[in-house]
Amino acid sequence: MALFLAITWVDHVSHVVMKSFITTSTVLIGCIASSAAKDASPTIDQLEKWLAQPAAKQTVITKAAFANASLSKGEAATALKLITAARAKTLQSERAAELNAKKITHGKMVMPFEYIEYGAAPEGGHSLYISMHGGGGAPARVNDGQWKNQIRLYKPKEGFYLAPRAATNTWNLWHQSHIDPMFDRIIENFVALKGVNPNKVYVTGYSAGGDGTYQLAPRMADRWAGAAMMAGHPGDAKTPNLNNLPYFIQCGGKDAAYKRNTLAAEWGKKLDKLAKENPGEYPHKCIVYPQHGHWMKLDCKQAIPWMAKNTRNPWPKKLNWYQDNVTHTRFAWMANTKPVKDQFITARVNGQVITLDTQNVAKITLRLSDQLLDLDQAITVKTTAGKELFKGKVKRTAAALIQSMNQRFDPSSAASATLEITL
Numbered sequence: 001m002a003l004f005l006a007i008t009w010v011d012h013v014s015h016v017v018m019k020s021f022i023t024t025s026t027v028l029i030g031c032i033a034s035s036a037a038k039d040a041s042p043t044i045d046q047l048e049k050w051l052a053q054p055a056a057k058q059t060v061i062t063k064a065a066f067a068n069a070s071l072s073k074g075e076a077a078t079a080l081k082l083i084t085a086a087r088a089k090t091l092q093s094e095r096a097a098e099l100n101a102k103k104i105t106h107g108k109m110v111m112p113f114e115y116i117e118y119g120a121a122p123e124g125g126h127s128l129y130i131s132m133h134g135g136g137g138a139p140a141r142v143n144d145g146q147w148k149n150q151i152r153l154y155k156p157k158e159g160f161y162l163a164p165r166a167a168t169n170t171w172n173l174w175h176q177s178h179i180d181p182m183f184d185r186i187i188e189n190f191v192a193l194k195g196v197n198p199n200k201v202y203v204t205g206y207s208a209g210g211d212g213t214y215q216l217a218p219r220m221a222d223r224w225a226g227a228a229m230m231a232g233h234p235g236d237a238k239t240p241n242l243n244n245l246p247y248f249i250q251c252g253g254k255d256a257a258y259k260r261n262t263l264a265a266e267w268g269k270k271l272d273k274l275a276k277e278n279p280g281e282y283p284h285k286c287i288v289y290p291q292h293g294h295w296m297k298l299d300c301k302q303a304i305p306w307m308a309k310n311t312r313n314p315w316p317k318k319l320n321w322y323q324d325n326v327t328h329t330r331f332a333w334m335a336n337t338k339p340v341k342d343q344f345i346t347a348r349v350n351g352q353v354i355t356l357d358t359q360n361v362a363k364i365t366l367r368l369s370d371q372l373l374d375l376d377q378a379i380t381v382k383t384t385a386g387k388e389l390f391k392g393k394v395k396r397t398a399a400a401l402i403q404s405m406n407q408r409f410d411p412s413s414a415a416s417a418t419l420e421i422t423l
Helices: 002-011 019-023 025-038 042-052 073-101 140-151 179-194 208-219 240-244 257-277 299-308 398-407
Strands: 103-106 109-118 128-132 159-164 201-206 226-230 247-252 284-289 318-322 344-350 353-359 363-368 379-383 388-392 417-422
Touching: 042 073, 073 103, 073 179, 073 398, 103 179, 109 179, 128 179, 128 208, 140 159, 159 179, 179 208, 201 208, 201 299, 208 226, 208 240, 226 299, 240 257, 240 318, 247 257, 247 299, 257 284, 353 363, 388 417, 398 417
Parallel strands: 128 159, 128 201, 201 226, 226 247, 247 284, 353 379
Antiparallel strands: 103 109, 109 159, 318 344, 344 353, 363 417, 379 388
């Protein structure tokens, strides 16, 4: 049974570490390795030996002789199982103290958090809700009070409900540059150590936390399965990256401070227009309650079950990637090693053809998988104007999988091949 659970976790990309995997990782890793070895190719054999070495003895993966050998689809699946198990074991060892301390550190910034587990974990693992408190530019005691309130504000039927305490006491609590990597680390820790399903991670926030949702939902749109903004202000947040993200906006009709009410309504109309112009995209809901002010008397709690119905697709056929004032080097199945504010790219997949439409982007790396297209067949990359940028096969490699999993512990979005495109 243990072996079945571990293999199910990585065979079905929407599934993640089950609790039995977390508590008996050493046994499972041995089971997986033993099972894989029965039909192992020379490359898989070498990968197992490489993974078994202490980290200090492992060569840089791109220098390992086996790392860039072409893998079949089956070999890539086996490689992902092995890499996932090894990486999980490493993270469980390195991050346990951090998770137990309920504290994330990034540079000089420290973010405490509290969480409550609700319900039994479904097949595929628990959901994770990150819920941001209000407050802002106020004394620490005020933000501490808002945090304590947020911890029990919403109650999902199942999942880990996690309320972080902002690392600062400034007006922009939740959309400074340190927040994105801190949330990335929280997600990774809960996937690796608590068996959270990476395709069932949600973000929400109230007041200043709503401000953060406006900003972080698009910036980190490839991480979320749903987002819910409560009583916040959008500031300079942009909508393009929301095309695949279920997004719920709620605000009191009497919440006129900073024009929260009118801006919420405007965003609802903006998303209505985008959804009409792009059928199947920009799933959303917007409610401005005429009877409420800044406090919506928990009518807003309906967003929790609304979000819970949605599951992230880590390999959508269309991506919009706008670089905001906080830039990212990875977004779903694209990567950019030199991101610059206001860069924008739209990528579409139709069969074996990837079409790119870019603004101010010189190079882009496509992170590919058989979940997106058939890597046994040639692919074509072209511009919207028809200029051919690449045509041919792209090989699956252990190097691509290891680099992907080292960047982000997210087996469902692991790339088995990469292709750099000059635009």
